[in-house]
Amino acid sequence: MNVSAPFSEAGTPHKKPEQALKGAISIRNVTKIYDPEGVNVMAVDNASMEIAGGEVCMIVGPSGCGKTTLLNAIAGFHSITSGEIRLDGELLCGPGKPKAKQGADRMVVFQHGALFPWKTLAENVAYGPIVQGALSKSLAMEKARHMLADAGLGDVGNKYPGEVSSGMARRAEIVRALINDPKVLLLDEPYRAMDALTKSIMHESLLETYDRTKVTIFFITHDLEEAIFLGDKVHIVTTRPCQLKKTVNVDIPRPRSYAVQSSEQFRVLMEEVNEAVHEEAIKAFEAGERELA
Amino acid sequence: MTDVAQSSSGAYALPRRRSKLEKLIQNVSFWRGVTAVIVFLCVWEVGSRMDEWLGEAWTVPFVGLIPPPTDVAVAWLEVLPKAGYWNSWYESFRRVLSGFLVAMALGIPFGLLLAVNKYFRDLFFPPFEILRPIPPLAWVPASLIFWPTNEMSIAFVTFLGAFFTIVINVLGGARSIDVRYLRAAQSMGASQWHLFSRIVLPATLPSIFTGAAVGMGITWEVVLAAEMISGGGTQGGGGLGFFIWNSYMGGSLTQIVVGMISIGIAGFLSSSAIRALGDWFMPWKRMF
Numbered sequence: 001m002n003v004s005a006p007f008s009e010a011g012t013p014h015k016k017p018e019q020a021l022k023g024a025i026s027i028r029n030v031t032k033i034y035d036p037e038g039v040n041v042m043a044v045d046n047a048s049m050e051i052a053g054g055e056v057c058m059i060v061g062p063s064g065c066g067k068t069t070l071l072n073a074i075a076g077f078h079s080i081t082s083g084e085i086r087l088d089g090e091l092l093c094g095p096g097k098p099k100a101k102q103g104a105d106r107m108v109v110f111q112h113g114a115l116f117p118w119k120t121l122a123e124n125v126a127y128g129p130i131v132q133g134a135l136s137k138s139l140a141m142e143k144a145r146h147m148l149a150d151a152g153l154g155d156v157g158n159k160y161p162g163e164v165s166s167g168m169a170r171r172a173e174i175v176r177a178l179i180n181d182p183k184v185l186l187l188d189e190p191y192r193a194m195d196a197l198t199k200s201i202m203h204e205s206l207l208e209t210y211d212r213t214k215v216t217i218f219f220i221t222h223d224l225e226e227a228i229f230l231g232d233k234v235h236i237v238t239t240r241p242c243q244l245k246k247t248v249n250v251d252i253p254r255p256r257s258y259a260v261q262s263s264e265q266f267r268v269l270m271e272e273v274n275e276a277v278h279e280e281a282i283k284a285f286e287a288g289e290r291e292l293a
Numbered sequence: 294m295t296d297v298a299q300s301s302s303g304a305y306a307l308p309r310r311r312s313k314l315e316k317l318i319q320n321v322s323f324w325r326g327v328t329a330v331i332v333f334l335c336v337w338e339v340g341s342r343m344d345e346w347l348g349e350a351w352t353v354p355f356v357g358l359i360p361p362p363t364d365v366a367v368a369w370l371e372v373l374p375k376a377g378y379w380n381s382w383y384e385s386f387r388r389v390l391s392g393f394l395v396a397m398a399l400g401i402p403f404g405l406l407l408a409v410n411k412y413f414r415d416l417f418f419p420p421f422e423i424l425r426p427i428p429p430l431a432w433v434p435a436s437l438i439f440w441p442t443n444e445m446s447i448a449f450v451t452f453l454g455a456f457f458t459i460v461i462n463v464l465g466g467a468r469s470i471d472v473r474y475l476r477a478a479q480s481m482g483a484s485q486w487h488l489f490s491r492i493v494l495p496a497t498l499p500s501i502f503t504g505a506a507v508g509m510g511i512t513w514e515v516v517l518a519a520e521m522i523s524g525g526g527t528q529g530g531g532g533l534g535f536f537i538w539n540s541y542m543g544g545s546l547t548q549i550v551v552g553m554i555s556i557g558i559a560g561f562l563s564s565s566a567i568r569a570l571g572d573w574f575m576p577w578k579r580m581f
Contacts, residue, residue, distance in 0.1 A: 102479045103480065107480060110473045112473075114476070116474060116492070119577075127478070128481035131491070180481060
């Protein structure tokens with residue numbers, strides 16, 4: 001596609017500033033200390049980042065560094081110890097309110113997938129609007145089928161998650177999240193353990209979805225190519241306790257095609273990210289964190 | 294629902310759909326099983342008739358004392374038209390079913406309550422765990438004293454046999470639900486009731502059916518033993534357990550074996566029924 005287009009100047013966001021998109025997250029001085037059996041484990045230490053509405057924000061860091069803790073705090077699965085997190089200026093959690101309320105404005109796509117195995121894909125997608133009372137059952141099912149068809153899953157709506165491939169299941173799970181019209185999509189290594197071919201299809205499908213919805217995406221990954229290919233910004237975080245180490249702006253214009261991965265710009269970004277991550281990887285390894293996936 | 298051919302897209306080139314019977318006939322495992330049963334019956338027949346054919350010295354230990362399958366078949370044909378035999382089936386089935394159903398009706402909600410409510414669990418789990426290891430048959434003497442009729446004590450002991458197993462399975466299943474399902478549902482705005490009815494309940498169904506299958510087996514054991522112990526009489530009698538006991542008292546070895554095989558068939562029918570019910574309730578499990 002239009003890979004050779006002139007890149008915007010450094011520091012200038014490629015999105016037009018007048019587009020005030022919803023779903024801006026601001027994480028300010030967030031600290032999380034786990035206290036299992038009296039032994040304090042600091043998972044996140046004074047981490048701050050600003051995510052603009054409609055931005056694809058990739059979080060990269062060593063295993064077990066506290067990235068998921070951050071995601072859990074935004075989603076409202078876990079409390080934070082200090083600091084605050086705001087969504088479009090509204091306080092999600094902060095002083096006096098350690099745990100955010102779970103809500104359909106922040107939908108999570110889980111690491112190993114969490115489609116309900118006892119519901120068909122269409123029933124899974126229709127679940128949100130039905131339990132919220134937003135749509136009647138038949139209308140919700142109709143909308144679910146439409147959205148699945150848009151995502152290229154029209155044929156398998158009547159199948160159970162156990163009957164389809166992991167790629168299809170993950171796409172359906174993103175559709176299940178999007179039907180709730182969330183402000184933010186929180187993805188926790190959704191494409192881990194997928195082969196490269198499936199992954200590339202997942203990436204294109206996610207980018208296509210993003211271009212259509214412009215939903216804010218908070219995406220945790222270990223895969224550096226994935227991070228650069230998908231993201232507007234790549235936040236590299238330190239090994240535990242999790243802190244923001246470096247932010248790399250990815251000024252590759254959208255829509256992006258898979259071909260940009262072989263461009264010079266991509267290679268340079270890759271080097272930049274790799275260097276920062278490698279430093280942390282060594283630290284993590286020395287700290288006894290054997291696993292770096 | 295089982296009709297795989299209904300997939301509207303032509304993308305999957307499905308082989309011609311075979312009927313269940315066709316599949317069975319073409320299945321190697323099925324024929325292996327049939328062969329094994331025939332060989333088993335032949336060995337039994339020969340072992341049991343050795344002394345007849347070759348003289349007393351050739352009596353095979355143990356098998357030689359059991360009537361051969363042909364004799365059993367003859368004895369079976371004799372009892373088949375008799376109402377008493379079928380009444381035994383009916384009596385046992387009635388007891389198994391009523392005890393089992395009551396155990397399910399009380400055990401599933403009790404197990405789910407234990408799983409979802411911490412206060413309830415703190416209060417009721419310890420006494421439950423003390424009572425659970427007591428074998429159902431150890432309850433027989435006490436329940437004979439508690440309950441006014443034999444029939445009621447049999448029903449009570451039968452119920453106990455299945456109840457504990459069902460509760461412990463439901464509790465285990467409901468407690469081990471993947472937290473991601475609960476989180477996903479809550480994020481989508483599920484109320485407490487939805488969380489329970491649409492997530493906890495279906496996620497626990499496999500464990501409920503495991504508990505039911507095991508519980509059904511225990512129920513048969515308990516019913517049979519209770520029928521033997523209560524020993525017929527005017528009330529609380531009958532059933533396949535008593536049929537065997539009666540044959541023993543009458544010294545009819547062939548009828549004992551007829552009774553035993555009848556119980557085997559009855560148990561097989563019961564577990565098949567539970568499996569079929571499980572398939573029907575859990576369509577998403579069918580393809581595994």
